[in-house]
Amino acid sequence: MRIPDDTIERIKQAADIVEVVGDFVSLKKRGSNYIACCPFHNEKTPSFNVNPARQIYKCFGCGKAGDPVRFVMDIENIGYGEALRFLAKKYGIEIEEQAPTPEDLLKQNERESLFIVLNFAKTYFAELLTNHDEGQSIGLSYFRERGFTTPTIQAFELGYSLNSWDGLLQEAERRGYSRDLLEKAGLILNKTDDGGSKRDRVFDRFRGRVMFPIHNVSGRVIAFGARILVNDKNQPKYLNSPETEVYHKSAVLYGIYQAKQTIRQEDVCYLTEGYTDVISLHQAGIKNVVASSGTSLTIEQIRLIGRFTQNVTILYDGDAAGIKAALRGLDMVLEEGLNVSIVTFPDGEDPDSYVRRVGAEAFKAYIKSHTSDFIRFKTDVLLRDAGDNPFKRAEVIGEVVSSIIRIPDALQRQVFFRTTAAQLRVDEQTLISEGNRLMRKQQEQQSRDQQRQRDRDQNRPQNGPVNRGSAPDASLADINALLSEAGIDGPPDDFFLDDIPAGIAPPAPTPEARTAPKPERSGLSFQEEECIRLLVNYGTRELEPGITLCQYVLSELDGIDFQTSPYNLMLTLFREAYLHGDILTADDFLRKPEQIETHREAINLTTPRHEISDGWLKHEIIVPSEEDVSILADAAYGNILRIKKMLAEQKMLEIRRGIVETTDPDESDRLMAEYMHYKRVDVEIAKLLGTVISG
Incomplete structure (x- = not known):
């Protein structure tokens, strides 16, 4: 059943990207935007950016990007129509549809x-x-x-x-x-x-x-x-x-829907075991509580909590045997970077029974006075079990240190080494040395595992013949020398470093991407991206009276097509619009999510990865900005020069290949003359750019 176009537009107008994303992750304001740890892939450092002005989101880690509708589609794994219905329900917009038959x-x-x-x-x-x-x-x-x-x-x-x-x-x-x-x-x-x-x-x-x-x-x-x-x-x-x-039971927490807003507000999540624990505490006014539903805590559940807070307090029944068993599985919470605390109740009590017996205020007071950080709590439990047995106390040191080294933050590890040393009455350096030993052991094991995997990969049958000679691998210099003998120049050492535009950072690789071969990207592709970035963000700006950036760029690139999709498509759209007297803006691309390729690129090109710190402004540290017309003009000028230089280098490479392959002297002379023409172009542009010119 189709949703009317006017209703779709009402839904999109009503949906606020900050509110929609905020229902699923805890956002923090940074400058004019918001950031969070991405809900689509595992990360400990926020790379997920929400732009309220443009109503878009972008993750610099996994590349996910879009508007409120796309976010709901991705996070809920649903289709376009269902995402619209989801948002319509959230914002109270009635959709005139017949009941499904x-x-x-x-x-x-x-x-x-x-x-x-x-x-x-x-x-x-x-x-x-x-x-x-x-x-x-x-x-x-x-x-x-x-x-x-x-x-x-x-x-x-x-x-x-x-x-x-x-x-x-x-x-x-x-x-x-x-x-x-x-x-x-x-x-x-x-x-x-x-x-x-x-x-x-x-x-x-x-x-x-x-x-x-x-x-x-x-x-x-x-x-x-x-x-x-x-x-x-x-x-x-x-x-x-x-x-x-x-x-999927391992990825669900009972009560998370009812608790998420309060978890964000209180910046702590209480974790219990049963349904009635959650419901009783919620009714008592403690609404930031969820349950693992009787299952052992999983990585997926920990990461779900981490979307809303970095602080989790686990509420345990008074069963000592159950507590010791559960402690073994909590190290993975530390590995995910969460701050873990523990509260236990008197024997025979659980959160449900205790809050019903003592009431909400007494329960909150008990939580406040009986909360202990995980490392201290684990140390206490193991020490009580070890008693005065020196061998068991030595085992306690190993157990506790093995938990401390799982904490990702080095400063937090140092603090826990110090406090735990005092608790165990041993020298702090003893714990640090043991921690270093355990970490070296883990690294050695990882190295052995990786080597075994490499050995398996090398012994795997190949599709073609394998040269198993003992010749050493050719170095980059050797390869360039061979190319030179064949009449083909290799790229200069600083080719990519000089020509990657400022402000554009490739996304951090996902675990899958680290193992997959990365597609190579030319320097020309980066410059084409930079050109479209300037057009999308500043196309309507006047570089001088009566001359817009769009007019300047299109006139300089007359007759030149880009080689990278979708940049060539976007350049074509700019040209077509300009012929009709219009200049496209970012909104023209962002309003059309159905045009997936250009919509995604528009989000990428309008979302800055970094913002200027307020501290820099406070101390009058001036950072050049493209809002300054002179800087914008220089950026456009340099970008066009680089594009033309790279096209000239590309053309020279093709001509040199032709010279090598031809046997006709006349054709060789014609190609050489053409080559010298492009060489002069290349040299002149290099002078304008102030780059080093090789002989």
């Missing part, structure tokens, strides 16, 4: 269909809880006994599943949902009766249980947790949805 549902992609059927199930369970006799007498009574109020029940969209074999199945089929879709969503089970009949037995997965919908960061239901309320040895107390296309 079963045929429409079949046409939707499987992922979106799963979201739709899971939302139906959530609504179905919630209605049973409040409107059905069984739901009220069993499910709602249970929640009331735990002290959950109606607003709390509504905030977490709690529900109840009837104690019948196929109540959900029948209602879903009546609404037009297929059994295949219900099964893929983990809502029904399909088992074959092998008792000779081979009949399929289809029934609801959740029966006679209170329901806890599990939401993703944007608030969409992706799975369910369900608790049985009767003692039945044949049934597990808690039953969760299976892994599906939209639900």
